[in-house]
Amino acid sequence: MGRHIYVHNPFCVRKCPYCDFYSITDRSCAEAYYDAAVKEARFWADFDKKHGSSGDNGPDTVYFGGGTPSCVPEELVCGLLEEITASFGIGSDAEITLEVNPASFSKEKGKKYLSSGFNRLSMGIQSLNDGVLKTLGRLHDSKGAIKALNEAFEAGFANISVDFITGVPGQDMEMILEGLKTVIDMGVKHVSTYSLSIEENTPFYDLYKDSIEDLLTPETERGMYHMVRRFLRANGIIPYEISNSSIPGFESRHNTAYWDGADYYAVGAGAHGYLNSVRFGHEDNVESYIKCACAIKENDILKLLGYANATPDSIEGFLYCEERLTLEDKMREYPFLKLRTSKGIDTAEFYSRYGKRFEEVYKNVLESNTGKGLLAVEGQRIFLTSKGLDLANLVMEDFL
Numbered sequence: 001m002g003r004h005i006y007v008h009n010p011f012c013v014r015k016c017p018y019c020d021f022y023s024i025t026d027r028s029c030a031e032a033y034y035d036a037a038v039k040e041a042r043f044w045a046d047f048d049k050k051h052g053s054s055g056d057n058g059p060d061t062v063y064f065g066g067g068t069p070s071c072v073p074e075e076l077v078c079g080l081l082e083e084i085t086a087s088f089g090i091g092s093d094a095e096i097t098l099e100v101n102p103a104s105f106s107k108e109k110g111k112k113y114l115s116s117g118f119n120r121l122s123m124g125i126q127s128l129n130d131g132v133l134k135t136l137g138r139l140h141d142s143k144g145a146i147k148a149l150n151e152a153f154e155a156g157f158a159n160i161s162v163d164f165i166t167g168v169p170g171q172d173m174e175m176i177l178e179g180l181k182t183v184i185d186m187g188v189k190h191v192s193t194y195s196l197s198i199e200e201n202t203p204f205y206d207l208y209k210d211s212i213e214d215l216l217t218p219e220t221e222r223g224m225y226h227m228v229r230r231f232l233r234a235n236g237i238i239p240y241e242i243s244n245s246s247i248p249g250f251e252s253r254h255n256t257a258y259w260d261g262a263d264y265y266a267v268g269a270g271a272h273g274y275l276n277s278v279r280f281g282h283e284d285n286v287e288s289y290i291k292c293a294c295a296i297k298e299n300d301i302l303k304l305l306g307y308a309n310a311t312p313d314s315i316e317g318f319l320y321c322e323e324r325l326t327l328e329d330k331m332r333e334y335p336f337l338k339l340r341t342s343k344g345i346d347t348a349e350f351y352s353r354y355g356k357r358f359e360e361v362y363k364n365v366l367e368s369n370t371g372k373g374l375l376a377v378e379g380q381r382i383f384l385t386s387k388g389l390d391l392a393n394l395v396m397e398d399f400l
């Protein structure tokens, strides 16, 4: 299954009113943070040499997410990637993605990112309608987004993904499709579309918690979802997961690894990883991250990840264990992760991983969901139907 690296940049220029990700706007410690991240990356590279799952070309994908990685000096981001590439021995065919914000991207930065090794950009465009962008509190307008996207191509990036948000108050279908058409015509290879969700502890929650269903009924939201997928498909961008679509061959290898249950290292405050069947996370605290990443004790990590006898639940201020998965847990999780994808469950793969027949282990759940028209079976594939996509969470929970 290979292994992968996720790097978290916790800095943003301004907090968007709907966002509940961990990010901070004070960038004064960015340099110290990236220095600490270099130290953590070196630690994991050393760890990878001792415990990596296959002594091959190193991790298959690297993903710098955030936050807004493009809002800190590019030297920091490029320096960290170069360190990761050298210390892990990342192969030339690895997929290396950087999330960027149109408001803090330029052609010059793009060229530097490209020459340091990034070969894929994920740009948070969200919409190409100025009213919607204003509602979302984004820093860019539609002109700025188109300029940034053009500059990304001019800088030499051929593999570009864009994020769009649907279900924004005041947004209609025409606005969404017009925006998608523009970016497809410009040559993007991958589109991620997310329905706006109103999260607690955000300004949007106070604004919309009581009215969101009046502004957008669940039926309208579902109608939008399916129309977007049909539109993308008709334009050659094929849905391959609940929220992701691409030109065939340009699916995100990094995200596909998550749905495949692969191992991944995590670097940075707020970053989450999965190693040795342990799901772990970094504390959402830049200050303590800087302190702790500069003084990692290998033994503590080995214990937390279950390589040594004691299995403490946390390393104070740095890492904590979210879950230790047994074989049974993984077997239960398999359909949960795989049903997100259009390929769905592969019963032969399930058998080779767990030595059990999927149809026997999940006989009742399978019968009940196929009976309701929510799941379809085609040879060794089991996947969500169009109706099943609308009730994906319920179907997946059925397997847990």
Ligand code: SF4
Binding pocket: 011, 012, 013, 014, 015, 016, 019, 020, 021, 023, 066, 067, 068, 101, 124
């Ligand atoms: S730019 Fe992204 S991570 Fe930063 S506040 Fe906005 S939505 Fe959140």
